[in-house]
Amino acid sequence: MRLPVFHASLSPHAWTGQPMNAPRLTRRFAPVEMAATSSAGHSDEHVLEPAASATVLFVDQSGQLGGAELSLLPLAERCAARSEVLLLSDGPFRARLEALGVRVRVTSNANVAAINREALRPGWLRALPGILAQVRTIAAQAKRFDVLFLNTQKALVLGALGKPLHRRPVIWHVRDIMTRDHFGRVQLHIVRWLVRHVTDQVVANSRASADALIALTGLPADAVPVVHNGIDARTFAQVDASDIRALRHRLGLPQDAWLAGLFGRLAPWKGQHIALEALARLPGVHLVLVGAALFGEDDYAQALRQQADRLGIADRVHFAGFRDDMPAWMKAMDLILHTSTEPEPFGRVIIEGMAASRPVVAAAAGGVLEILRHRENGWLVQPGDVPGFVEAIDTLHLAPAFARQLASQAFSDVQRHFSLDSYLRNMTRIIAHTARDEPSADR
Ligand code: UDP
Ligand code: GLC
Numbered sequence: 001m002r003l004p005v006f007h008a009s010l011s012p013h014a015w016t017g018q019p020m021n022a023p024r025l026t027r028r029f030a031p032v033e034m035a036a037t038s039s040a041g042h043s044d045e046h047v048l049e050p051a052a053s054a055t056v057l058f059v060d061q062s063g064q065l066g067g068a069e070l071s072l073l074p075l076a077e078r079c080a081a082r083s084e085v086l087l088l089s090d091g092p093f094r095a096r097l098e099a100l101g102v103r104v105r106v107t108s109n110a111n112v113a114a115i116n117r118e119a120l121r122p123g124w125l126r127a128l129p130g131i132l133a134q135v136r137t138i139a140a141q142a143k144r145f146d147v148l149f150l151n152t153q154k155a156l157v158l159g160a161l162g163k164p165l166h167r168r169p170v171i172w173h174v175r176d177i178m179t180r181d182h183f184g185r186v187q188l189h190i191v192r193w194l195v196r197h198v199t200d201q202v203v204a205n206s207r208a209s210a211d212a213l214i215a216l217t218g219l220p221a222d223a224v225p226v227v228h229n230g231i232d233a234r235t236f237a238q239v240d241a242s243d244i245r246a247l248r249h250r251l252g253l254p255q256d257a258w259l260a261g262l263f264g265r266l267a268p269w270k271g272q273h274i275a276l277e278a279l280a281r282l283p284g285v286h287l288v289l290v291g292a293a294l295f296g297e298d299d300y301a302q303a304l305r306q307q308a309d310r311l312g313i314a315d316r317v318h319f320a321g322f323r324d325d326m327p328a329w330m331k332a333m334d335l336i337l338h339t340s341t342e343p344e345p346f347g348r349v350i351i352e353g354m355a356a357s358r359p360v361v362a363a364a365a366g367g368v369l370e371i372l373r374h375r376e377n378g379w380l381v382q383p384g385d386v387p388g389f390v391e392a393i394d395t396l397h398l399a400p401a402f403a404r405q406l407a408s409q410a411f412s413d414v415q416r417h418f419s420l421d422s423y424l425r426n427m428t429r430i431i432a433h434t435a436r437d438e439p440s441a442d443r
Contacts, residue, residue, distance in 0.1 A: 028200045054435035056083040057145040057168075059138055061113075061154035063091020063106070064294040065322070066265065067348045068175050071205070071229045072151050076102045078424050079431070086141055088134060088154065089113050107137045115154070134158045139165035146435040147171060150199075157190060160198040169200040169434045174224075177212045177345050177366055192217050201434045203227055203427070205346040206367030225430065228370065229348050230423025233415045236355040241331040248332050253318065257286040258397055261333035261358075263326070263349040265294040266301045271339035271363065271384070273307055278339075278389040280311040285393060287313075287337075290329055292322040330356035335396055335403065338362035341384050347371065351418045354378070354410035359403040361392040371418070377409040 056079050062069055073093075076085050077100040084103040087094060097104045109130035124131075138155075139162030142148045149171045150159045156172045163170060176182070178191060195202060195217045203225050204210035210224040241247055245255040253259065260279075264270045272289055279287045293301040308314045323329050330336060336353030338344070343366030350371050353360040362368050364380035372378035379396065381388035396403040 054082070054147055054432050055145040056147045056149050056431055056435075057138075057142050058083060058085045058149045058151055059088070059155040059159050060085065060093070060151040061088040062152065062295075063087050063089040063093045063108075065091075065093055065096065066294055067229075067346070068152055068173075069093045070348065071175075073097065073100065074420060075424060075427050076100070078428060083145070084141070086138060088158070105141065107134060109134055112154070112158075131158065135162040136165065138162050142166035142168045147431055149173070149431060151175075153187075153191065156194060156199070160194045163198050169437075170198060171201045171203065171431065171434050172199045173203050173205065174209050174213050175205045175345050177209055177343050178216050179212050182342060188216060195219070200437075201430060203430050205229060207370055208343060208366040209345045225426075227423060227426040227430070228367075228418055229346055229351065230418050230420040231348070231351055231355055231414070232420045233355040233411070236327040236330065236352070236357070239327045239331045239356075244332065247328065251320075251329060251332055253288065253332055254286060257316075258284060259286050259288055259333045260335045260337050260361075260393055261288045261290060261330065262337045262339060263290045263330070263352070264338075265291045265297070266304065267293070267295065267297045268300050269340060269342045271341040272300075272304050274339040274341065274384055274386060274389065275337055276304065276307050276311060276313065276317065277386045278393065279313050279316060281386075281390045282393055282397075285397060286316045286318065288318045288320055288329075288333065290320045290323050294322075326352055327356060330358060333358055335393060336360045337389070337393070338368065339383075339389065340365070340368075342366075343383075344368050350378075351414050354407075354414035354418075357407045357411045359396050359406045360410060361389065361396070372410075375406070377413045378406055 058072060058076055060069055060072060072085070073096060076083065076097055080100065080102045084105060085097055087104060087106045089108050090106045094104050094106060111127035112130040112134055115124055115127055135158050138159050142159070142162070143166050145168065148159050148166065148168045150156045151173050153176060160170050160172070172195065178188060180188065195213065202213065204213060206228060207226050210226050213219065213224055214221055248255045262272060262275050266272055266289070275287055279285060289304070305319070308317045320329070330353055336349070336356070336358045338347060338350055338360065340347070340363045344363065346367035347362070350360055350362055350368060354377070360372065360378040362372055362378060362380060363383040365383050368380070372380055374380040379392045381392050
C-alpha cells in the first residue's frame with residue numbers, strides 16, 4: 001500500500017548491506033506494509049491489529065514526561081496486554097503508564113543517568129560498572145519477550161549492546177536529528193555502529209530524523225520508515241472554550257490579555273529566550289511559558305526570569321510550570337508559539353496546537369517542515385529570527401480572521417495526517433513485522 005504524503009513507506013528491499021557494513025542478520029531492515037490514513041482521517045478498520053500477537057519490552061531512559069515518553073504512552077497502552085515498559089530512571093512517567101494498565105519496571109543507576117546528550121563525558125568510565133549492570137538487566141528482561149523496542153538513545157546503547165545475551169530482535173525509535181551539530185563524535189560513532197551491526201529495525205519520528213540517520217549510517221534511503229507522532233484531536237475538541245474568560249480564570253491566566261503560549265520543557269534549544277526577546281517588541285501581547293526544566297536545565301529557567309526582568313516585561317510573562325492538561329491550556333491561548341533554535345526532530349506541541357484550533361507560529365526547520373505550510377496552516381519563521389517572530393505574532397494579532405483561517409486549516413490537517421489511530425497502526429505493524437521476520441525466538 002502506498003502511503004500518503006505525510007508517511008514514508010518502508011523499503012521493498014531488505015538491507016543486505018555493503019561489504020563494509022556486513023550485517024550478520026540477513027533479514028534485518030526488511031519491508032513492512034504500512035497502514036494509510038484515509039481521506040476522512042481514519043485508517044482502514046479492516047487492517048489487522050498485529051501487535052496483538054507479539055510480546056514487547058519497551059525501554060526508555062527517562063521517567064520524565066518528555067515528548068518521547070508521551071509518544072510512547074499510547075503505544076504501550078495499546079500493547080499493554082503482552083508487553084512491559086522498562087524505565088532507566090524513575091519519575092512521573094511511571095505513574096502515567098501504570099494508570100493506563102501498563103506493567104512498568106524501573107532499573108536506575110545514577111552514574112549512567114548522568115551521561116548526557118551533548119557528549120559521553122570523561123565520567124563514562126566511572127559509569128562503566130553501571131552500564132554493564134544495566135545491559136545485563138535489560139537483556140535478562142528482554143529474553144521474556146519477542147521484541148525489544150528501544151525508545152530513546154541511551155536505551156539503544158544499553159539494549160543493543162546486550163543483544164548477544166538476549167538475542168531478541170531490536171527496534172530503535174530514532175527521535176533525534178543525529179548530526180555533528182547536536183551530538184558528540186563518539187556518540188555518533190557508537191550509534192552508527194549499533195545501527196549498522198545490531199538493530200534489526202529503525203523507525204524515525206520524521207523525515208528529518210530519518211535523513212540524518214541515513215546520512216550517518218549509510219542505510220539505504222528507504223530502509224528507515226517514518227512514522228509521525230499522532231494525537232487524538234477529539235480530546236482537544238472536547239474542551240469547552242466558548243467562555244474563554246472562564247477557562248482562563250480556571251487556569252489562573254489573565255482573562256482579557258492577548259495570549260501567546262509557548263509549550264515545552266525549558267531548555268536553551270527550545271528557545272524560550274527568543275520568545276522573550278520578541279515579546280519585548282510586542283507591547284500588546286502576553287506570553288505564557290508552559291513547561292519546566294525536565295533534564296537539569298534549572299540555570300536556564302532562572303536566566304529566563306532574569307531576562308524577563310531585564311527587558312521590563314515580567315508583568316506580561318507567565319511561568320506556568322509543567323502542566324498535565326494540554327488541551328485546556330492550549331485552548332486558553334490566542335496563538336501557539338514554537339521557537340526551537342535547533343531543528344526540531346518532530347514537535348508534538350505543534351500538532352497539539354493545531355488540534356487546539358489555534359494559529360501556530362513555528363521555527364522552520366527539521367520535522368516542523370513536514371507539518372506546517374507557511375501561511376496555509378501555520379506561519380513559519382527562521383529559527384532564532386526575532387524580528388520574524390515579532391512580525392508573525394503582530395500580523396496574527398491584528399488579523400484575527402486570517403488567524404482563524406490558518407487555525408481551521410491546521411485543525412483539518414492534523415486530523416487527516418497526524419491521527420493517533422494511524423500512528424498506532426503503523427507502529428504496531430513495525431513491531432509485528434520485526435517479531436515475525438526474526439528467527440531468533442529461542443526461549
Ligand atoms: N508538555 C506537557 N506539559 C507541559 C509542557 C509540555 O505535557 O507543561 C508536553 C507537550 O504537550 C508535548 C510534549 O510535552 O506533548 C513535548 O513534546 P515535543 O515533541 O514538543 O518536544 P520534546 O520535549 O519531546 O523535545
Ligand atoms: C523527541 C523530539 C521531539 C519529538 C519527540 C516525539 O523528544 O525532541 O521533537 O516530537 O521526540 O517523537
